[in-house]
């Protein structure tokens with residue numbers, strides 16, 4: 097089948113909008129017509145050459161759509177089902193899957209991160225040449241072929257743009273605050289970076305009635321947005337020392353929990369340095385390849401500090417997508433307000449330029465007519 101897709105040919109090239117071929121779904125796979133695809137900073141990392149990736153590549157790993165056809169052996173989905181896509185298509189057999197941690201699935205880590213399907217191949221080609229799908233998704237295209245476990249059936253009444261962002265930003269951010277290290281009532285919380293992921297951390301934290309909920313960013317407009325999602329205080333990172341500002345806001349104590357969601361090594365160090373004794377810093381943002389952090393192990397033991405990571409909000413997409421959308425329907429997670437830009441596929445390159453200038457507020461979503 098022919099379809100329109102935005103192709104990435106390597107750093108320094110603009111995305112090329114062109115028609116490519118997509119095969120029928122094979123065993124345990126489904127083909128989905130995309131209705132909406134969100135733009136995550138991880139796509140930008142690849143585009144900017146900050147992370148290596150196989151090319152040519154269809155970027156995009158937040159997506160929602162309608163199942164168009166199913167391969168042999170698919171039992172949980174049928175054509176016409178509305179789905180949100182997951183970039184950890186779990187094998188449901190490895191030791192991580194069977195112990196309830198599909199976000200660490202061996203197959204997903206080995207294959208999705210190489211931008212191929214679980215059998216190690218791709219269903220996309222351009223003039224006979226293989227084209228890869230970012231994180232086994234590749235949602236900046238009219239159709240995707242994904243593993244059955246990478247398409248989660250959802251309520252068909254949900255706005256596709258909202259369903260799409262559940263596929264990464266929302267699950268990553270909300271999940272970090274309710275799964276990886278659940279915020280407890282009254283705890284003080286710091287969130288560094290108020291983009292799509294950081295605002296989702298704030299939403300997830302706000303759900304659990306924290307004490308102070310402090311947002312840090314470099315843009316005042318994003319800090320205002322953070323307040324509208326539940327931040328009680330904001331810090332402009334361009335105005336001075338962030339760690340000192342956190343200490344001032346917390347009576348010199350520091351915070352119980354700090355989430356890094358700006359994707360910078362310096363942000364991880366700030367999160368860690370802002371902790372009160374006994375506190376936990378959660379690394380959600382993902383840094384450019386090669387960046388390193390430096391921490392003081394003496395303070396770590398003496399003050400019982402924890403530094404931990406969070407992949408995909410430690411989520412079990414098959415359960416958590418529905419749970420999150422249920423909280424949205426009940427008005428407890430204002431996911432629709434996170435969608436601040438709606439564009440079409442030809443505007444994608446410009447959208448990435450805006451993101452590169454840190455000027456994208458909330459989440460921008462590509463809608464397919």
Ligand SMILES: NC(=O)c1ccc[n+]([C@@H]2O[C@H](COP(=O)([O-])OP(=O)(O)OC[C@H]3O[C@@H](n4cnc5c(N)ncnc54)[C@H](O)[C@@H]3O)[C@@H](O)[C@H]2O)c1
Pocket residue numbers: 135136137138141264265268288289290291292293294312313314315318333357358359360363379380381382383406407408409451454456458
């Ligand atoms: N752990 C995971 O599973 C996972 C999943 C998705 C995304 N991510 C990562 O999360 C990070 C955020 O992604 P996003 O889509 O929200 O990006 P985004 O571009 O929407 O947001 C990043 C935010 O950081 C802010 N920022 C930039 N410099 C800053 C500074 N010095 N201090 C404070 N804030 C600053 C920007 O203004 C922006 O608001 C990225 O590194 C991305 O790769 C991780």
Ligand SMILES: [Zn+2]
Pocket residue numbers: 136137138139157264265
């Ligand atoms: Zn993402």
Ligand SMILES: [Zn+2]
Pocket residue numbers: 186187188189190191192193194198200201202203204
């Ligand atoms: Zn697995």
